[in-house]
Amino acid sequence: MGIKIDPLKCxxxxxxxxxxxxxxxxxxxxxxxxxxxxxxxxRKDYFGVVLKEEDSLVIARPEGxxxxxxxxxxxxxxxxxASAKPMLLREACDLCEDRDDGPLCIxxxxxxxxxxD
Amino acid sequence: MEYLSSxxxxxxxxxxxxxxxxxxxxxxxxxxxxxxxxxxHLYAQYQDEDPIVLGAGLLxxxxxxxxxxxxxxxxxxLxxxxxxxxxxxYAGQELKYSGFDYIVIKGTxxxxxxxxxxxxxxxxxxxxxxxxxxxxxxxxxxxAQMGDELIQVLGAGPAAERGSDLGQLMINEWASGDRFGxxxxxxxxxxxxxxxxxxxxxxxxxxxxxLAGCLELLKxxxxxxWGGRQGLGELGAALGYDDFAAxxxxxxxxxxxxxxxxxxxxxxxxxxxxxKAMNEPQADEPGVLVGDPGxxxxxxxxxxxxxxxxxxxxxxxxxxxxxxxxxxxxxxxGITAAADILAALEDISGPVEGLSGPFSTxxxxxxxxxxxxxxxxMAVAHVFGLDPIFMLMAPELSEDKLVELAALGTExxxxxxxxxxxxxxxxx
Numbered sequence: 001m002g003i004k005i006d007p008l009k010c011x012x013x014x015x016x017x018x019x020x021x022x023x024x025x026x027x028x029x030x031x032x033x034x035x036x037x038x039x040x041x042x043r044k045d046y047f048g049v050v051l052k053e054e055d056s057l058v059i060a061r062p063e064g065x066x067x068x069x070x071x072x073x074x075x076x077x078x079x080x081x082a083s084a085k086p087m088l089l090r091e092a093c094d095l096c097e098d099r100d101d102g103p104l105c106i107x108x109x110x111x112x113x114x115x116x117d
Numbered sequence: 118m119e120y121l122s123s124x125x126x127x128x129x130x131x132x133x134x135x136x137x138x139x140x141x142x143x144x145x146x147x148x149x150x151x152x153x154x155x156x157x158h159l160y161a162q163y164q165d166e167d168p169i170v171l172g173a174g175l176l177x178x179x180x181x182x183x184x185x186x187x188x189x190x191x192x193x194x195l196x197x198x199x200x201x202x203x204x205x206x207y208a209g210q211e212l213k214y215s216g217f218d219y220i221v222i223k224g225t226x227x228x229x230x231x232x233x234x235x236x237x238x239x240x241x242x243x244x245x246x247x248x249x250x251x252x253x254x255x256x257x258x259x260x261a262q263m264g265d266e267l268i269q270v271l272g273a274g275p276a277a278e279r280g281s282d283l284g285q286l287m288i289n290e291w292a293s294g295d296r297f298g299x300x301x302x303x304x305x306x307x308x309x310x311x312x313x314x315x316x317x318x319x320x321x322x323x324x325x326x327x328l329a330g331c332l333e334l335l336k337x338x339x340x341x342x343w344g345g346r347q348g349l350g351e352l353g354a355a356l357g358y359d360d361f362a363a364x365x366x367x368x369x370x371x372x373x374x375x376x377x378x379x380x381x382x383x384x385x386x387x388x389x390x391x392x393k394a395m396n397e398p399q400a401d402e403p404g405v406l407v408g409d410p411g412x413x414x415x416x417x418x419x420x421x422x423x424x425x426x427x428x429x430x431x432x433x434x435x436x437x438x439x440x441x442x443x444x445x446x447x448x449x450x451g452i453t454a455a456a457d458i459l460a461a462l463e464d465i466s467g468p469v470e471g472l473s474g475p476f477s478t479x480x481x482x483x484x485x486x487x488x489x490x491x492x493x494x495m496a497v498a499h500v501f502g503l504d505p506i507f508m509l510m511a512p513e514l515s516e517d518k519l520v521e522l523a524a525l526g527t528e529x530x531x532x533x534x535x536x537x538x539x540x541x542x543x544x545x
Contacts, residue, residue: 008395011347011381013374014210018180022328028121028179029318030214039207040266043253043290045370045385045404046397062371062395107332108180110339110379111347 001116003035003093003103007048007060009113012037016049016105016114023096023104031085034093035105035114049113054092118143120322120527121175123216126159127239129232130166131306132224136239141218147529151175151218153201153475153499154539156190159221160199166223167192169302171212171271171311174502175523178213178319178376180331182338182514183504185375187212189271193297194282194305195442195467200475201543202286203294203498203505204271205375206383206408211269213502214315226307231259235314244309251275251435253290253402259312272310273300274437280305282467283446285439291406292434294479294505296472300437322528330522337513338379348372349384349410352506356483358414365413368392368423370404378504379511383408386427405431410506411481415444425455432462441479442469475543480505496544500536 017033024032034052041047051058059066070088096103105114118124118141128137149155152174159170169191177184187209189202212220216237229244247255252274260268270289277284277300284301286293303311321327338344343351349372350362358364365384370392372381386392389403405427407413416426433440443465447458472478476495484506485491491509498508501519508514516536523531 011372011374013377013379013381014207015180015377018178018377022180022324025318026324027318027320031316031318041397042406043402044398044400045373045387045406047373063397108335110182110335110374111381 002053003051003095003105004115004117005049005051005058005060005065006113006115007062007065009111010037010047010049010060011111011113012039012047013110015108015110019104019108023099024091032090034090036087050087052087052090052092057087118146118218120320121179122146122218122319123237123317125217125237126219126221127217127234128163128221128223129239129241130224131222131226131230131241131308134226134241136241143529146175146527147531148535150500150523150531150535150539152177152186152502153188153190153496153543155219156188156201157199157543159219160190163221163223168221168223169299169306170219170221172219173209173213174500176519176526177502178210179526180328180377181501181503181519181522182331182335183375183378183507183511184502185209185378185504186498186502188499189286189295189299191299191302193299194301195298195469196472198475200297200299200477201499202297202299203477203479204286204288205294205378205504206288206291207376208269208271208288208293208313209502210376211313211315213319214317215313216315216317220311222303222306222308224306229307229309231309232311233263234311236316247309249275249278252287252437253435255310256289259310263312265314267314269313270310271313272437273304273308274435276436276438276465277301277304281438281465283439283442283465283469284437287434287437290434292409292412292430292440294409294477296439296441296477296479298439298467321526323525327522327525330518330525334514334518335379338511341511341513343380343510347381349382349407349413352382352410353414356410356414356481358417361414361417364417365423368404368427375408375504378507380507382410382506386423386430388424388427388431405434409441409479411479412440412444415441415448419444419448419453421455429455429458432459436462438462438465442467445469476505480509484509492544493540496540497536499543500539
């Protein structure tokens with residue numbers, strides 16, 4: 001079961017993104033995260049979360065979820081916003097398979113916007 | 118400095134147009150920890166050249182809950198004393214990952230400039246048309262010029278450029294916690310803004326124990342008095358603002374949080390369109406982000422409705438004015454109608470009565486049991502780099518735990534005695 005995101009619960013704190021970077025790098029960094037808060041439309045207060053899975057990009061917009069198959073997503077900008085490293089070049093979510101406690105992004109989300117069924 | 122650090126300080130000499138890079142000495146961190154502990158040390162070192170010193174805290178940008186804070190330390194045009202302006206939202210983490218731990222900005226540039234801090238490089242660039250631009254225009258322009266929409270901008274607006282001591286050091290388009298006119302101090306150096314982008318990596322000494330400590334703190338915070346709550350309405354109620362949530366409701370859109378901060382106190386007032394609609398607004402500038410409960414409360418106390426308050430906050434944000442200072446000055450002059458306040462913004466300035474001490478009352482005194490404990494929490498927040506408002510809400514972020522994490526993260530001998538000495542040095 002993959003990670004789920006409730007975009008209306010999300011408060012754009014980026015804890016999930018930082019946690020994912022920690023999982024990848026054993027350090028604090030943001031460039032390797034497969035879960036990213038898109039926040040370039042701050043002037044409109046429009047934000048959400050993009051998650052890269054093995055075969056798809058999950059784009060959790062405030063008005064609803066969109067899932068793009070990777071092949072289709074490659075035809076546009078990558079399903080998110082400007083970021084230092086395009087989502088399609090990042091590793092897919094592995095559900096933190098090396099952790100006994102499950103995905104770290106779920107553990108650090110303060111508002112349960114990231115979860116598993 | 119190997120851990121939780123980029124091991125670099127930039128000393129920017131505006132008069133000479135030169136940048137010197139220094140290592141961050143581990144011994145200095147072992148003595149002063151970070152944040153305001155070290156910005157105040159660097160301020161004293163370069164005091165003759167009237168510096169403004171930017172810095173992140175030791176724990177800024179980590180998984181320690183509320184790790185959002187950067188500090189701007191300098192002499193306030195309003196008080197004439199050394200102050201530490203709190204910079205939250207995404208500014209702290211961006212600075213922390215920029216490749217510099219601290220940035221000393223000293224002297225005055227011969228012509229207007231902006232500073233570009235990224236990837237361990239600090240550049241001085243001509244300001245060109247940025248100088249004179251209103252805040253939102255300058256933010257758009259510098260991001261377009263550098264080709265990165267995620268650049269965080271610490272800047273001065275037209276109000277600061279004309280010498281208003283209400284000229285705030287802004288964060289992107291929005292107000293910061295600067296009550297001290299450091300925007301004016303920056304503009305007086307002929308610096309329009311500091312553009313920051315952070316894509317670095319912070320190593321952790323004892324990474325597994327550090328992570329375990331962070332998760333334990335988050336669990337405690339979520340079980341605390343503010344767990345499961347959010348928003349300006351809740352915050353205003355705690356501060357005793359009458360019917361605050363109901364007053365906000367007609368224009369309130371969503372809340373969001375400063376970086377890795379569990380309580381979302383940044384509220385967006387949607388002034389155009391339906392505030393309850395969640396699709397992307399058509400208007401380019403539909404509203405204003407409010408992260409200053411005191412400013413909002415002060416405008417409400419003048420008898421304004423939320424739409425009027427929002428219009429004033431938006432105008433202040435574009436001009437780069439501290440809205441709390443504006444409300445206070447207008448109240449003192451008997452200016453209380455929204456149209457009159459908006460008209461007054463063009464040439465408004467201080468003084469603002471009642472400012473004292475090195476820390477900003479943007480983090481409300483009303484959230485602390487007394488002034489002494491407020492000052493202590495401010496000092497601890499500004500040393501470790503933790504959100505000052507949340508620090509007042511979360512006693513779970515105890516000094517013992519933070520000291521323990523600082524030591525785990527760095528392998529330095531940082532103790533409660535170290536913290537005590539730093540608090541004493543910066544808070545008096």
